[in-house]
Amino acid sequence: xLKKIDGLITTRVSKVLYLxxxxxxxxxxxSPELIDxxxxxxxxxxxxxxxxVVVITGSGDDFFSMGLLNPAIRASLSKxxxxxxxxxxxxxxxxxEALPQxxxxxxxxxxxxxxxxxxxxxxxxxxxTHATMQMPEATWGGFPGAGAPVRLPLLVGKARALxxxxxxxxxxxxxxxQLGLVQxxxxxxxxxxxxxxxxxxxxxxxxxxxxxxxxxxxxxQEPGTRAARELSDALRHALEWSQDVDEGMAxxxxxxxxxxxxx
Numbered sequence: 001x002l003k004k005i006d007g008l009i010t011t012r013v014s015k016v017l018y019l020x021x022x023x024x025x026x027x028x029x030x031s032p033e034l035i036d037x038x039x040x041x042x043x044x045x046x047x048x049x050x051x052x053v054v055v056i057t058g059s060g061d062d063f064f065s066m067g068l069l070n071p072a073i074r075a076s077l078s079k080x081x082x083x084x085x086x087x088x089x090x091x092x093x094x095x096x097e098a099l100p101q102x103x104x105x106x107x108x109x110x111x112x113x114x115x116x117x118x119x120x121x122x123x124x125x126x127x128x129t130h131a132t133m134q135m136p137e138a139t140w141g142g143f144p145g146a147g148a149p150v151r152l153p154l155l156v157g158k159a160r161a162l163x164x165x166x167x168x169x170x171x172x173x174x175x176x177x178q179l180g181l182v183q184x185x186x187x188x189x190x191x192x193x194x195x196x197x198x199x200x201x202x203x204x205x206x207x208x209x210x211x212x213x214x215x216x217x218x219x220x221q222e223p224g225t226r227a228a229r230e231l232s233d234a235l236r237h238a239l240e241w242s243q244d245v246d247e248g249m250a251x252x253x254x255x256x257x258x259x260x261x262x263x
Contacts, residue, residue, distance in 0.1 A: 007034045009059070010041075015052040015203040016196070017045070022059040027066035030114060032085055035068070039092040045099055052203040052210065054099065055195060056122060057106035061188055064105070064131065067113030071140055071252035079240045086236055089114055089146040090229070093121040097151075098218070100211045102202050106195040107131045107176075108188065117146040120155070123214065125181060126195050127173040128188040133181070134170040141248030141260055145236040150228045154221060155180055 004010065009020040019041075021028045030038075045051060058064040068089055074082055096103060096118070105122040111133050119125055135144050143149065144165060152161040156179045164171070176182045186194045202210060239245055244260045251258035 005033065005037050007031060008037060012051070013196075014200070015050065016055060016199045017051045017053070018055045018057070020057055020059050021065050024060050024063075028058040028060070028063045028115075029066050030068050030089070030118070032088070035085070035089055035092050039088070039095060042092065042095040042099060045101060046095070049207075051101055052207055053199040054101050054103045055106055055199050056103065056118070057108050057192070057195075060109070062109045064107045064109050064111040065115035065118065066110065067115040067117075068146070069114065071249050074140075075249055075253065083237055083240055086145040087233060089117070090233065093118055093147050094229070097121040100214065102199075102210060102214065104195060104199055106191055107133070107173075107182065108191055110134075113137060113144070114146050117144055117148045117151075120148060120151040124183050124198075125176075126184045126186065126191065126198070127176055127182045128191045129173050129185055130188060131173045131176070131185075132170050133176055134168065135165055136168045138166055138168045139248070139258075140252065141242070141244040141246075141258060142239055143236075145232060145239075147229075147232075149232060150225060 007021065007023045009018075009022045011018040011020070021030070021034070023029055023031065023034070045054065068085060069082065077085070102124065103122040105119040105125045107119060107125060107127040109128065109131055111119055111131065113134075113136060116133055116135050135148055137144050148165060149161070152164065155161075156164070160179060171179075173182070173185045177185050184194070243263055244258075247260060248258050
């Protein structure tokens with residue numbers, strides 16, 4: 001495995017690898033350095049026949065992760081830097097989705113923006129009862145640029161995906177479960193044990209069977225994915241230089257409602 005870095009705890013138990021986002025001082029946000037490290041780690045995992053299941057969670061009891069960007073962070077970056085970060089996250093989340101192992105997100109608290117897209121790239125998701133999920137990008141004049149418009153409709157349908165993205169509303173764990181975004185909800189105190197039990201059960205089953213089933217399902221949903229991903233990147237690039245994005249950032253900074261004009 002790669003050299004450990006600050007912000008990520010890796011723990012192996014038999015055939016299961018646990019990855020814990022450990023940046024509590026920054027709400028477990030996915031820093032550019034952490035995104036790059038995850039990309040390298042996923043490349044290694046792809047060739048590792050000994051790991052059968054990967055579990056991703058956040059440290060502490062409050063936040064799975066608050067994502068990559070918010071208006072304050074965006075204001076410190078150039079537009080080119082923002083585009084590079086979003087596209088790098090896209091590539092890393094694609095690599096996560098393409099892993100031969102089963103990947104589980106244990107959503108142990110609030111999950112927001114780019115971290116929602118990370119969880120959507122996982123195969124299975126389980127949430128703590130107090131967990132919430134939100135994609136707030138539309139309130140900033142943007143749209144989720146790291147895979148949500150591609151993956152979310154496959155889970156909840158086009159209409160519900162549009163509603164969640166375009167209203168930017170926050171949903172609780174009960175609604176996540178109702179919509180099929182998660183495969184189960186557990187009390188915070190028992191989430192880790194419940195997910196570990198599921199992970200160990202999968203890891204003990206035949207790896208050829210498990211990996212084969214995942215490959216078949218991935219092939220079934222592949223048509224259209226590449227075109228959607230390319231369109232997302234193209235629209236995201238154009239959006240970054242729009243007046244609406246500048247207005248969204250200014251409104252957030254000035255603590256007022258934005259006035260979007262559509263260009």
